[in-house]
Amino acid sequence: MVTRARVLNPQVFLELLCYAVFSVLTFYLMYSGKYLTYVTPRMAPYLYFTAVVMLLWAFTGVFRLFRPGNRVRVAHCFVPVIPILLILLPHSPLSAADLSYNYAGGGSFSGSAAKPAAAVSSPQNASPPEAGADYGAAQSSPGAGLPEPPVSNAAPFDASDDDDFEDVYVPETDASDKPVIEVGDDEFYSWLDELYMNLDMYVGRRIAMTGFVFKDPEVLGADEFVPARLGMTCCVADLVPYGLVCKYNGTGELTPDEWVRVVGVIQAGVYEGMEEPQIAVTSIEPAEPVEGYIYPFF
Amino acid sequence: MAIPVYVVTGFLDAGKTTFLNDMFRRPDWRDCKIAVFRFESGEIALETSVVSCTDVMFSKRELDAGPERVTKRMREVLNSGDFDEIWIEWNGVTPFAKLEEMLLSHALRDLCAMGKVIHVADAAKVETLLGRVGGALPEQIANCDFAVIRGAYTSRGLEKFRKLLSSLNPGVRVFGAAAGDDICRSLFRRKHSPWISFLAPLALAVALYLFAAPVLESAAIPVNRIVNVFLGIILQAIPFLLIGVMLSSAIRIFVSKSAIESRFPKSIGAGMLVAILAGFCLPVCDCASIPIFRSLVKKGVPLPAAVTFMTATPVINPVVILSTYYAFSGDMRVVISRVCFGLISAVLIGVAFALRPPKGEVLSGGTVDRLMCGCGFYEGAESVTTLRGKFDLLFRHAQAEFFDVGKYLVIGVFVSAVFQALGAGTFAAARSGAGLAFSVVLMMLMGFVLSLCSSSDAVIARSFANRFPMGALMGFMVFGPMMDIKNVLMLSSCFSKPFVIRLAVSAFVICFAVVFLFSDWGGVSLW
Numbered sequence: 001m002v003t004r005a006r007v008l009n010p011q012v013f014l015e016l017l018c019y020a021v022f023s024v025l026t027f028y029l030m031y032s033g034k035y036l037t038y039v040t041p042r043m044a045p046y047l048y049f050t051a052v053v054m055l056l057w058a059f060t061g062v063f064r065l066f067r068p069g070n071r072v073r074v075a076h077c078f079v080p081v082i083p084i085l086l087i088l089l090p091h092s093p094l095s096a097a098d099l100s101y102n103y104a105g106g107g108s109f110s111g112s113a114a115k116p117a118a119a120v121s122s123p124q125n126a127s128p129p130e131a132g133a134d135y136g137a138a139q140s141s142p143g144a145g146l147p148e149p150p151v152s153n154a155a156p157f158d159a160s161d162d163d164d165f166e167d168v169y170v171p172e173t174d175a176s177d178k179p180v181i182e183v184g185d186d187e188f189y190s191w192l193d194e195l196y197m198n199l200d201m202y203v204g205r206r207i208a209m210t211g212f213v214f215k216d217p218e219v220l221g222a223d224e225f226v227p228a229r230l231g232m233t234c235c236v237a238d239l240v241p242y243g244l245v246c247k248y249n250g251t252g253e254l255t256p257d258e259w260v261r262v263v264g265v266i267q268a269g270v271y272e273g274m275e276e277p278q279i280a281v282t283s284i285e286p287a288e289p290v291e292g293y294i295y296p297f298f
Numbered sequence: 299m300a301i302p303v304y305v306v307t308g309f310l311d312a313g314k315t316t317f318l319n320d321m322f323r324r325p326d327w328r329d330c331k332i333a334v335f336r337f338e339s340g341e342i343a344l345e346t347s348v349v350s351c352t353d354v355m356f357s358k359r360e361l362d363a364g365p366e367r368v369t370k371r372m373r374e375v376l377n378s379g380d381f382d383e384i385w386i387e388w389n390g391v392t393p394f395a396k397l398e399e400m401l402l403s404h405a406l407r408d409l410c411a412m413g414k415v416i417h418v419a420d421a422a423k424v425e426t427l428l429g430r431v432g433g434a435l436p437e438q439i440a441n442c443d444f445a446v447i448r449g450a451y452t453s454r455g456l457e458k459f460r461k462l463l464s465s466l467n468p469g470v471r472v473f474g475a476a477a478g479d480d481i482c483r484s485l486f487r488r489k490h491s492p493w494i495s496f497l498a499p500l501a502l503a504v505a506l507y508l509f510a511a512p513v514l515e516s517a518a519i520p521v522n523r524i525v526n527v528f529l530g531i532i533l534q535a536i537p538f539l540l541i542g543v544m545l546s547s548a549i550r551i552f553v554s555k556s557a558i559e560s561r562f563p564k565s566i567g568a569g570m571l572v573a574i575l576a577g578f579c580l581p582v583c584d585c586a587s588i589p590i591f592r593s594l595v596k597k598g599v600p601l602p603a604a605v606t607f608m609t610a611t612p613v614i615n616p617v618v619i620l621s622t623y624y625a626f627s628g629d630m631r632v633v634i635s636r637v638c639f640g641l642i643s644a645v646l647i648g649v650a651f652a653l654r655p656p657k658g659e660v661l662s663g664g665t666v667d668r669l670m671c672g673c674g675f676y677e678g679a680e681s682v683t684t685l686r687g688k689f690d691l692l693f694r695h696a697q698a699e700f701f702d703v704g705k706y707l708v709i710g711v712f713v714s715a716v717f718q719a720l721g722a723g724t725f726a727a728a729r730s731g732a733g734l735a736f737s738v739v740l741m742m743l744m745g746f747v748l749s750l751c752s753s754s755d756a757v758i759a760r761s762f763a764n765r766f767p768m769g770a771l772m773g774f775m776v777f778g779p780m781m782d783i784k785n786v787l788m789l790s791s792c793f794s795k796p797f798v799i800r801l802a803v804s805a806f807v808i809c810f811a812v813v814f815l816f817s818d819w820g821g822v823s824l825w
Contacts, residue, residue: 004399004400004402004403004404004407005402005403005404005407007402010492010493010496011492014492014496015697035533037526038526038529038530038533039530039533039534043533043534043537046537046538047533047537049537049540049541050536050537050540053540053544056693057693057696057697060690060693060694063690067395068395068398068399068402069398069441070394070398070412070415070441070442070443071415071440071441071442071443071467072492073468073492074492074495074496075495076701076705077496077701078499078705078708079700079701079704079705079707079708080704081500082503082708083528083529083532083533083536083708085500085503085504085507086525086528086529087529089504089507089508089525090508091521091522091525091526092522093526094522094523094526098520098522098523098526099523233625234534234621235527235530235531235533235534236526236527236529236530237527237530237531237715237718237748237750
């Protein structure tokens with residue numbers, strides 16, 4: 001081996017940079033919770049795996065930094081650079097208005113819009129077995145900068161602690177004088193699930209929940225709308241509105257996609273031959289948009 | 299002032315000295331003072347009469363004995379006269395990297411500036427030589443700036459060699475020996491700075507995004523949605539792609555070809571059984587199964603079994619079974635139907651390839667690609683013996699494959715994101731109460747276009763549940779994971795075009811037949 005001058009190999013350097021940036025960015029997305037605007041908490045271990053592998057790759061690249069190379073290529077570096085750029089360049093999480101492109105053309109997703117696709121499965125078995133223990137923790141903080149959820153004075157369980165809510169739950173017998181069920185923004189899906197599972201216990205009770213106005217003439221009547229939240233099953237490509245059908249005579253005056261807080265009485269309604277919880281609306285008021293999606297399977 | 303160095307590489311008898319003679323006879327070198335260092339003693343003599351040059355020879359033995367002595371001698375020669383150019387005829391069986399090391403040595407660093415590297419090859423021999431004469435030849439080809447083929451006179455002949463050399467050195471320019479003007483032009487063309495060729499498109503892309511995105515949004519093209527969907531699918535796919543390339547590289551490096559050939563079942567039935575079991579055990583989606591498929595084929599696993607593995611894995615693996623179970627609210631009939639249809643289709647596709655084996659080379663790189671890949675390591679995995687060396691090779695190999703397959707993944711996901719943002723509604727609108735056959739075809743096409751990860755497509759299928767019959771959803775869930783835009787693109791990174799087309803068409807026809815027949819037969823009462 002000849003002792004020689006050390007000259008940086010640009011290709012190795014750029015590749016190393018790509019791995020390192022991708023790794024750091026993935027760690028940042030995980031740490032800040034921003035990854036939840038693209039994928040569900042189920043991806044967390046896989047993304048950590050990605051970040052670690054990329055870090056290893058960057059590390060091993062250090063030993064080749066000064067290897068001479070006559071033919072230097074850089075075009076392939078755009079494979080990781082494109083996702084990196086798009087993550088860094090300004091864009092916003094999707095809202096209901098973004099999805100209306102779908103509904104305009106006959107609605108690919110509106111089929112299941114009015115009801116949660118998997119509401120019949122209880123939270124316990126809804127979380128896949130490969131899901132580690134950290135999913136529960138991940139769910140308690142979906143989306144960065146989420147406003148502090150309103151204290152739910154009637155919540156029978158803590159949404160972040162799905163495992164034992166059935167034990168905590170105390171059956172209600174007389175519902176009329178009970179306080180309003182305040183559905184916290186973090187508990188949206190858990191409450192849908194609970195209402196679908198144990199509808200009989202809640203019929204007649206008052207409930208308040210916040211969502212955007214979702215109207216779809218194909219599946220909903222003229223006096224029906226859904227105060228919906230967007231739910232992600234796998235990634236941002238499959239966002240679907242979730243929520244309860246509300247009976248409200250003034251539905252026609254509601255602007256679609258506007259955020260509202262709905263207060264009403266829970267009743268048993270029928271949708272496509274199946275009994276399901278619905279809300280007879282008593283009052284509607286404008287509300288601040290809620291950031292973040294819901295993750296039905298966690 | 300450093301003197302520009304031009305290097306001619308090529309195997310013994312490729313015609314390197316003849317090439318030098320041809321060049322120096324040109325008027326461009328009439329007033330040039332040249333130092334020629336030759337590390338090979340061929341049969342042709344250098345014609346020193348036509349050009350003012352100093353010819354110095356080193357034998358391979360001198361080179362192996364001590365590069366320090368060689369570089370010292372070169373320095374003495376260079377200091378003895380006022381040279382305009384240095385030409386080096388490099389040894390055909392010595393890696394080019396060794397010359398690069400020498401030129402960077404303290405003796406030569408200040409005197410030499412690397413110009414161009416020209417690879418000279420003999421049309422009649424290069425194909426047979428590749429893969430037989432060790433790692434130096436492919437390494438030299440991979441490092442050349444352009445190549446000169448001697449003995450290829452037609453443009454079609456040149457094209458063939460361009461393809462061959464491109465598998466080692468993508469995008470390399472290849473000239474015939476007679477194209478002296480073109481060679482000279484390439485010789486003196488300035489090299490692009492890698493920094494500029496990286497940063498310029500980068501800056502352009504950022505500027506384009508910042509300026510074009512608002513314009514497109516106002517033209518009702520949902521850029522924000524496309525970006526979100528793109529990132530959503532990419533972030534889901536990249537971890538699985540990484541798992542795939544790491545596993546497939548591990549197969550390449552730690553499993554020898556002979557071990558697979560001797561252990562893998564010879565009969566097609568047993569081979570497929572192994573393929574299906576392996577597919578069931580690997581919790582990976584289609585992004586991962588394609589790199590594994592590729593290295594299995596390269597390792598000599600029979601094609602029918604490998605095809606069955608590739609098509610079965612994304613449909614029948616445990617993650618997919620679970621996600622289907624949840625998406626359809628625990629409806630076991632859907633889960634069982636999906637797994638069975640997937641299995642039957644995968645086996646039938648494999649059988650189709652067993653009955654009529656594809657003609658010609660399946661792998662697009664031909665013989666060369668079987669032996670080496672773009673990872674820049676040409677000695678073969680067997681020559682690395684230390685564990686650390688093996689792991690280093692594993693990483694480099696996985697990286698090369700990551701970029702190789704990744705570029706098609708990025709393109710495929712982008713196309714799919716655009717379709718999802720713009721065109722998904724048109725598919726749903728096109729249904730209009732047509733027959734089962736039409737809806738099945740429609741949903742299969744949608745699965746092809748949307749390019750969803752197989753671990754998530756069940757949910758999308760579910761969202762179509764009240765618009766399409768169950769049979770159509772089955773078509774979507776069975777065919778979509780096996781074949782879609784991104785899979786076809788990823789496959790074409792390493793397989794020949796006729797093979798990819800045949801695979802896609804057979805998958806389509808067989809999936810359709812299986813779903814259509816079986817859902818008609820047992821499905822009406824089931825669903």
